Amino acid sequence: MAAGEQTMNEAVAKGIAPRATMKDVAALAGVSLKTVSRVINEEPSVNPEMVERVRAAASTLRYKPNFGASALRRRDGRSSQIALLLEDLSNPFSAIIYRTVEEVALSRGVTVLGGSLEEDPARERELVATMVRHRVDGFILAPASHDHAYLIEEQQAGVPLVFVDRPPKGLSADSVMSDSREGAKMAVSHLASFGHRRIAYLGDLETISTAQDRFQGYVDALDDIGVSVDNSIVCKDLRTIDAAAEVTAALLKSENPPTAFFAGQNLLTIGAVRALRAAGKQNHVALVGFDDFLLADLLEPGVTVVAQNGVEIATQAAELLFRRLDGDLEGEMTLEVPTTLIVRGSGEIPANR
Amino acid sequence: MAAGEQTMNEAVAKGIAPRATMKDVAALAGVSLKTVSRVINEEPSVNPEMVERVRAAASTLRYKPNFGASALRRRDGRSSQIALLLEDLSNPFSAIIYRTVEEVALSRGVTVLGGSLEEDPARERELVATMVRHRVDGFILAPASHDHAYLIEEQQAGVPLVFVDRPPKGLSADSVMSDSREGAKMAVSHLASFGHRRIAYLGDLETISTAQDRFQGYVDALDDIGVSVDNSIVCKDLRTIDAAAEVTAALLKSENPPTAFFAGQNLLTIGAVRALRAAGKQNHVALVGFDDFLLADLLEPGVTVVAQNGVEIATQAAELLFRRLDGDLEGEMTLEVPTTLIVRGSGEIPANR
DNA sequence: CTGAAAGCGCTTACAG
DNA sequence: CTGAAAGCGCTTACAG
Numbered sequence: 001m002a003a004g005e006q007t008m009n010e011a012v013a014k015g016i017a018p019r020a021t022m023k024d025v026a027a028l029a030g031v032s033l034k035t036v037s038r039v040i041n042e043e044p045s046v047n048p049e050m051v052e053r054v055r056a057a058a059s060t061l062r063y064k065p066n067f068g069a070s071a072l073r074r075r076d077g078r079s080s081q082i083a084l085l086l087e088d089l090s091n092p093f094s095a096i097i098y099r100t101v102e103e104v105a106l107s108r109g110v111t112v113l114g115g116s117l118e119e120d121p122a123r124e125r126e127l128v129a130t131m132v133r134h135r136v137d138g139f140i141l142a143p144a145s146h147d148h149a150y151l152i153e154e155q156q157a158g159v160p161l162v163f164v165d166r167p168p169k170g171l172s173a174d175s176v177m178s179d180s181r182e183g184a185k186m187a188v189s190h191l192a193s194f195g196h197r198r199i200a201y202l203g204d205l206e207t208i209s210t211a212q213d214r215f216q217g218y219v220d221a222l223d224d225i226g227v228s229v230d231n232s233i234v235c236k237d238l239r240t241i242d243a244a245a246e247v248t249a250a251l252l253k254s255e256n257p258p259t260a261f262f263a264g265q266n267l268l269t270i271g272a273v274r275a276l277r278a279a280g281k282q283n284h285v286a287l288v289g290f291d292d293f294l295l296a297d298l299l300e301p302g303v304t305v306v307a308q309n310g311v312e313i314a315t316q317a318a319e320l321l322f323r324r325l326d327g328d329l330e331g332e333m334t335l336e337v338p339t340t341l342i343v344r345g346s347g348e349i350p351a352n353r
Numbered sequence: 354m355a356a357g358e359q360t361m362n363e364a365v366a367k368g369i370a371p372r373a374t375m376k377d378v379a380a381l382a383g384v385s386l387k388t389v390s391r392v393i394n395e396e397p398s399v400n401p402e403m404v405e406r407v408r409a410a411a412s413t414l415r416y417k418p419n420f421g422a423s424a425l426r427r428r429d430g431r432s433s434q435i436a437l438l439l440e441d442l443s444n445p446f447s448a449i450i451y452r453t454v455e456e457v458a459l460s461r462g463v464t465v466l467g468g469s470l471e472e473d474p475a476r477e478r479e480l481v482a483t484m485v486r487h488r489v490d491g492f493i494l495a496p497a498s499h500d501h502a503y504l505i506e507e508q509q510a511g512v513p514l515v516f517v518d519r520p521p522k523g524l525s526a527d528s529v530m531s532d533s534r535e536g537a538k539m540a541v542s543h544l545a546s547f548g549h550r551r552i553a554y555l556g557d558l559e560t561i562s563t564a565q566d567r568f569q570g571y572v573d574a575l576d577d578i579g580v581s582v583d584n585s586i587v588c589k590d591l592r593t594i595d596a597a598a599e600v601t602a603a604l605l606k607s608e609n610p611p612t613a614f615f616a617g618q619n620l621l622t623i624g625a626v627r628a629l630r631a632a633g634k635q636n637h638v639a640l641v642g643f644d645d646f647l648l649a650d651l652l653e654p655g656v657t658v659v660a661q662n663g664v665e666i667a668t669q670a671a672e673l674l675f676r677r678l679d680g681d682l683e684g685e686m687t688l689e690v691p692t693t694l695i696v697r698g699s700g701e702i703p704a705n706r
Numbered sequence: 707c708t709g710a711a712a713g714c715g716c717t718t719a720c721a722g
Numbered sequence: 723c724t725g726a727a728a729g730c731g732c733t734t735a736c737a738g
Contacts, residue, residue, distance in 0.1 A: 017509040021731055032709045037733065045707060062506050067486045068421040068432065069731035073714045079421065081466070081487070090452040095443040102442070102469060111483055113434070114467050116455060130464055133420045134434070153415050156370040273651060295648045298626060374715055385725045390717065398723060422715035426730045 020061035029057035040065055071135070082138045082321065083131035085115045085124065087165075092293060093266070093310055094142070097164060100314030101140055108322060110137070119205070119239075121145035128154075138321045142166055146207060148173075160324035164317045166209055167334070174324070176317040176335040178308045180210045180290075183339030184217025184264065185224075187288040187306045190341060191260045192225045195351035196286060200233040200251055200258035202244050202268045211236070214264040214290055233258050244271025245278075252279050259351040260286035266293045266305075273299060273346075288347040290339075297344055304347025306339045313337050373414035382410035393418055424488070435491045435674065436484035438468045438477065440518075445646060446619070446663055447495070450517060453667030454493055461675060463490070472558070472592075474498035481507075491674045495519055499560060501526070513677035517670045519563055520687070527677070529670040529688040533563045533643075536659045536692030537570025537617065538577075540641040543657070543694060544613045545578045548704035549639060553586040553604055553611035555597050555621045564589070567617040567643055586611050597624025598631075605632050612704040613639035619646045619658075626652060626699075641700040643692075650697055657700025659692045666690050 022036045029036065031050055038046045039054040040063075057063075071079050084101050086094040094116070102112050113136060115127040124144045131139065132154065139154070142165040149170035151161055161168070163175035191199050201218050204211040215236070219229055232254075235247045244263065248271060251257055261276075263269040269289025276282040283301060292307035316335050375389045382389065384403060391399045392407040393416075410416075424432050437454050439447040447469070455465050466489060468480040477497045484492065485507065492507070495518040502523035504514055514521070516528035544552050554571050557564040568589070572582055585607075588600045597616065601624060604610055614629075616622040622642030629635040636654060645660035669688050 019510050023731075033732085034709055035707090038708085041733090047707060050708085064482075064485050066488060066731055068488060069425055069714090070733065071714090072422055072425065072716090072731080073733040075714095075734075077714085088452070089442070089455070090445070090448040092443070092445075095448050098467070099441070099443040099469060102467070106468075106480075109483070111466050111468070111487060113464050114451070114455070115459075115464070116452060127459075129417075130462070132417050134464060135419060135421060157372050270648065270651075277651065293647075295623065295646075295652070298623075298630065299648070299651055300653055376715075386716085387725055388723090391724090394717090400723060403724085419715055422730090423717065424730090425715080425732090426717040428718075428730095430730085 020058075020063045021066075022063070024061055025054065025057045025063050028061060029053045077135070078137050078325075079135045080110050081113055081134060081136045082110055082140065083113045083115065083128075083134075083136040084140045085117055085127055085131075086142045087144070088116045088118055089114055090116075093165075093291060093308065096310040097142075097314040097317075100311050101318045104315065104318035104322070117142070117144040119144045119208075125150065132159075138162070138325055140164055140317050140321055143168070160321055162317045162321045162324075164313055169209075172332045174317075174320050174333045174335075176313050176320065176337065177210065178313065178339050179336040180213035180339075181217040181220065183306045183308075184214040184262070184290060185220045186217075186339065186341055187290060187347075188218050188221030188262050189224065190304070190347055191262065191286055191288055192221060192227075194260075194286060194348060196260040197225070197227050197351065198230070198233065198256070198258045199227075199260045199262055200248075201235065201262055201264070202238055202247060202272060203234075203236045203264040204238060204268070206236050211264060218262055218264075238268050238271075241267050241271040241274065244268035245275040246271075248272045248275035249279065252276070252281060252285070258285070260288075260349075263287065263289040265289075266291040269293065269296075269303060269305065273303060282346070284349065284352070286347055286349040286351070292342060296342075299346075301346045301349070302344025304344045305342050307342050308339055309337050373411075373416045374419075375416070377414055378407065378410045378416050381414060382406045430488070431490050431678075432488045433463050434466055434487060434489045435463055435493065436466045436468065436481075436487075436489040437493045438470055438480055438484075439495045440497070441469045441471055442467055443469075446518075446644060446661065449663040450495075450667040450670075453664050454671045457668065457671035457675070470495070470497040472497045472561075478503065485512075491515070491678055493517055493670050493674055496521070513674055515670045515674045515677075517666055519561065522562075525685045527670075527673050527686050527688075529666050529673065529690065530563065531661045531666065531692050532689040533566035533692075534570040534573065536661075537567040537615070537643060538573045539570075539692065539694055540643060540659045540700075541571050541574030541615050542577060543700055544615065544639055544641055545574060545580075547613075547639060547701060549613040550578070550580050550704065551583070551586065551609070551611045552580075552613045552615055553601075554588065554615055554617070555591055555600060555625060556587075556589045556617040557591060557621070559589050564617060571615055571617075591621055591624075594620050594624040594627065597621040598628040599624075601625045601628035602632065605629070605634060605638070611638070613641075613702075616640065616642045618642075619644040622646065622649075622656060622658065626656060635699070636702065637705070639700055639702040639704070645695060649695075652699075654699045654702070655697025657697045658695050660695050661692055662690050 026033045026036045117124045138160040140162050147170045148168050152171050161173040165177050167175050238244050261272050263272050289305045292305045296303040379386045379389045458465050470477045474497050491513040493515050500523045501521050505524050514526040518530050520528050591597050614625050616625050642658045645658045649656040
């Protein structure tokens with residue numbers, strides 16, 4: 001009693017009107033709790049007159065169902081929330097994935113708990129743990145870590161996992177990503193078709209498996225034209241616009257500069273553009289980037305890229321996740337989404353012999 | 354019993370290992386439920402030996418606390434989730450807001466439920482309702498609707514509301530946004546200082562209050578130089594790159610074309626760039642945009658903009674929200690964050706007299 | 707078609 | 723320092 005009063009007083013002091021519960025609605029409507037529950041959940045077989053009374057009471061009290069409470073007791077225990085953990089939500093590729101997944105989830109009445117991992121495995125573990133405490137129904141994950149065995153517990157608890165952009169390691173799970181190797185090969189072969197033989201490689205962290213794949217594609221394309229890899233023009237572990245710009249500038253000033261560049265990621269492409277521009281060589285040295293970016297068409301020359309299909313990747317991933325949630329327990333799927341070459345000018349500058 | 358067995362069988366059939374609860378941990382450790390709760394919540398005054406036993410049991414069973422269940426019973430009822438509803442998470446301004454809020458929230462152990470409103474008031478209502486069902490602890494909202502009275506219930510239920518980018522209408526709540534009017538005035542005055550008198554206005558939906566503010570800033574700047582508004586070069590209700598490009602192209606071809614453009618939003622700026630480029634007039638007609646965008650510096654000419662400080666807006670908004678959650682109930686705050694003129698070339702093309 | 711009792715996983719408010 | 727009982731808001735599994 002005393003405690004109850006105190007709560008009341010605190011609430012009043014703060015001007016807080018406590019939320020109505022099903023119990024309150026039941027009291028006002030003069031029916032049982034269970035009947036209110038039936039009406040709120042739109043179960044059939046409730047007397048229409050009672051439905052009316054309950055609806056009126058709920059509306060008067062501005063009753064709002066509590067998902068968490070119902071999930072706790074419901075047999076499926078679903079929270080109607082999924083976790084979406086991506087590299088960095090302010091990066092355009094992540095953003096389009098988020099947007100697309102959000103749309104599919106919304107159509108199912110599911111909300112999205114987002115998180116940015118920033119290539120930090122510790123942060124990934126932490127965010128996953130938080131999402132688990134929230135009992136999300138599933139995960140869509142572009143992992144930062146390189147060992148995902150710790151997620152096996154979640155799979156065993158019946159929480160579906162779909163990897164996007166990067167494959168799972170140390171456990172088997174569904175995944176959806178671009179065909180990086182083939183895309184990179186297409187980019188470099190395109191440069192080769194304009195006579196280039198000395199093509200520099202700018203790539204992200206070697207620990208990222210897609211960066212390895214893209215490098216493999218680069219090697220494949222060189223193999224095709226009988227050129228062997230020259231490590232003096234292979235630059236890996238680049239993460240930022242500035243890093244790519246610096247390396248590009250240095251290569252351009254070297255004794256035997258490349259006649260073309262392949263950049264394995266959009267920030268690196270932008271860095272290369274910046275350095276080529278600074279050196280006044282944007283119309284003399286060719287460039288093809290992996291992953292499209294806004295305004296690539298408005299630069300001079302327009303930047304030729306191998307574009308990823310983010311919408312397709314995200315749609316496939318989300319639909320796969322929901323199929324799993326709907327009970328489809330077939331073996332793991334690995335979906336590769338093809339990339340597309342977009343010709344804009346920078347990749348069609350011929351090699352000067 | 355029969356039901357229990359059936360559940361068991363289903364779980365086994367699906368290979369699902371049910372999650373351990375505090376009860377399970379208590380049983381294994383040979384202590385009471387309450388003692389487990391104390392250990393998990395790191396309450397002091399538990400015998401260190403018991404702490405050890407409980408920790409060991411929790412670890413063996415891979416116990417994961419259930420936020421939802423504890424929130425249900427806890428007196429504060431906090432879900433450790435906040436809702437962040439923005440225009441479109443794939444738009445760079447929204448994305449930087451998301452990223453920044455996420456960071457502040459993470460430091461508090463709070464996760465973010467995101468949503469894109471897409472200028473659709475109905476979608477706003479729907480998403481807010483969903484977030485309420487999830488019992489989020491607070492809202493950060495860039496509203497699509499133009500009447501927010503429906504949110505009064507939430508305020509009364511003690512859920513803090515912080516508006517970003519756009520002010521609340523029909524209720525009083527905290528808000529944080531750019532000083533749009535002053536920023537727009539700065540942009541247009543800058544054009545005027547290069548001799549422009551015939552400056553076109555490209556603006557977003559008139560129903561958006563910041564679009565109105567930006568138009569007012571445009572009018573203010575013209576007033577300062579004694580020029581009256583010419584409606585034939587004022588174009589409102591533009592939403593997309595293409596719409597802005599079309600209008601710009603038409604104005605350039607008109608009998609008395611403007612010598613400069615002010616674009617009230619980044620997509621519109623990009624549209625204007627595209628049209629100027631197509632007409633070959635990018636070095637003859639001046640342009641200043643409101644809101645910065647990636648690569649604006651790499652275009653030719655570089656695009657002069659009045660930049661919003663998204664990080665500052667988001668930081669202020671998130672900190673304000675958490676201050677409210679911490680019990681600060683002082684009167685509503687309206688914070689205006691100044692914009693910055695970034696000179697890059699397109700805005701410094703003089704008027705040809 | 708309706709409702710009383712039990713319980714989801716946890717914390718509160720006690721008592722010892 | 724520890725624990726048994728009650729209850730958060732809701733659904734389940736019954737009985738009528």
